[in-house]
Amino acid sequence: MTKVLLRALAGETLPTPPIWMMRQAGRYLPEYRATRAKAGDFLSLCYNPELAAEVTLQPIRRFGFDAAILFADILLVPQALGADLWFVTGEGPRLSTITDAKGVGALKPVEDIHEKLSPIYETLRILSGELPKETALIGFAGAPWTVATYMVAGRGTPDQGPAHAFKTADRAAFSALIDRITEATILYLSAQIEAGAEVVKLFDSWAGSLKGEDFDDFALQPARRIIAALKERHPGIPVIAFPRQAGERYIGFADATGADCVALDNSVSAEWAASKVQVSGCVQGNLAPRHMVTGGEELVSEAQRITRALRGGPHIFNLGHGITPDADPDNVARMIEAVRTA
Numbered sequence: 001m002t003k004v005l006l007r008a009l010a011g012e013t014l015p016t017p018p019i020w021m022m023r024q025a026g027r028y029l030p031e032y033r034a035t036r037a038k039a040g041d042f043l044s045l046c047y048n049p050e051l052a053a054e055v056t057l058q059p060i061r062r063f064g065f066d067a068a069i070l071f072a073d074i075l076l077v078p079q080a081l082g083a084d085l086w087f088v089t090g091e092g093p094r095l096s097t098i099t100d101a102k103g104v105g106a107l108k109p110v111e112d113i114h115e116k117l118s119p120i121y122e123t124l125r126i127l128s129g130e131l132p133k134e135t136a137l138i139g140f141a142g143a144p145w146t147v148a149t150y151m152v153a154g155r156g157t158p159d160q161g162p163a164h165a166f167k168t169a170d171r172a173a174f175s176a177l178i179d180r181i182t183e184a185t186i187l188y189l190s191a192q193i194e195a196g197a198e199v200v201k202l203f204d205s206w207a208g209s210l211k212g213e214d215f216d217d218f219a220l221q222p223a224r225r226i227i228a229a230l231k232e233r234h235p236g237i238p239v240i241a242f243p244r245q246a247g248e249r250y251i252g253f254a255d256a257t258g259a260d261c262v263a264l265d266n267s268v269s270a271e272w273a274a275s276k277v278q279v280s281g282c283v284q285g286n287l288a289p290r291h292m293v294t295g296g297e298e299l300v301s302e303a304q305r306i307t308r309a310l311r312g313g314p315h316i317f318n319l320g321h322g323i324t325p326d327a328d329p330d331n332v333a334r335m336i337e338a339v340r341t342a
């Protein structure tokens with residue numbers, strides 16, 4: 001029996017959609033907080049294969065999701081390319097910054113990334129042996145634009161201003177940075193697949209700040225290049241693309257990039273997506289994460305509305321973005337029940 005997540009990704013319309021959640025292993029779970037404390041800090045947890053596998057499995061044991069997502073972070077790739085990376089508690093990531101051609105030139109050769117990232121591959125090998133047979137294993141990476149926004153600014157930014165400024169000041173150097181990340185991402189995701197990932201997802205969390213030609217050059221083309229290279233090396237491995245906040249640019253994104261599925265954020269309606277995006281294949285999404293905090297009747301009705309709206313084609317149920325640390329785990333169980341009884 002093929003795993004239900006893989007069936008949806010192959011284009012099958014199922015009576016009940018497979019379910020998983022972005023950030024399903026995370027601070028809203030007491031067992032995650034306990035394992036993170038044991039590891040010491042977030043990055044030590046990412047680089048400890050036994051403990052990273054343990055936190056990946058926690059939400060599977062608790063909720064029986066149809067997919068497990070590797071526990072790691074999109075910012076490990078910049079670190080493997082030579083950037084300094086640390087996390088400030090309560091604030092988020094910090095990195096050394098790259099603001100010109102010289103900074104791009106100083107990055108390590110892409111082939112060197114495996115040296116730093118080999119524990120991540122080990123986490124996947126452990127998970128391949130330990131997951132229930134019906135649970136699919138998802139690997140991931142940040143998309144080049146989103147990763148670049150952190151590498152340029154050295155932190156998360158509300159409007160990605162520093163990356164836009166670099167792009168405007170020296171488009172060739174900025175393109176070289178995007179190319180370098182693109183090449184590293186191909187090597188990283190290929191290694192994840194070789195270590196056991198059955199699906200890979202590209203997170204372009206800041207795609208929504210790219211407009212017109214910039215969207216084509218820095219969101220669409222890098223995704224197309226990565227997906228083409230992966231399909232050549234690993235035919236049959238499906239790719240989920242998440243160009244968050246792409247709005248109208250969700251239309252045709254799967255066809256233009258070769259993605260098997262596009263993940264929808266919660267700023268678009270499921271009804272709109274059914275007629276405009278699902279016509280090209282599988283879609284994933286798109287419950288607003290706040291329902292996992294607020295719960296109640298609205299959680300049930302929204303989860304069921306989305307499930308019904310996307311029932312006519314291939315669909316993977318998920319949130320529109322990651323579950324937040326203040327979410328109530330009981331609401332996750334309620335959400336799953338609502339989707340399965342819609």
Ligand SMILES: Cc1c2[nH]c(c1CCC(=O)O)Cc1[nH]c(c(CCC(=O)O)c1C)Cc1[nH]c(c(CCC(=O)O)c1C)Cc1[nH]c(c(C)c1CCC(=O)O)C2
Nearest residue numbers: 022023024025026042069070071072073074092203205322
């Ligand atoms: C932009 C981005 C990052 N990381 C990621 C993205 C893209 C998706 C998105 O838009 O959310 C992706 C990511 N980060 C994490 C995963 C693991 C898999 C999963 O459960 O989804 C994945 C897929 C773990 C994490 N990554 C992070 C945590 C929290 C760390 C902790 O335990 O303190 C987790 C569980 C930290 C992180 N990592 C990042 C930020 C901005 C932060 C700080 C914000 C926060 O604290 O929630 C960068």
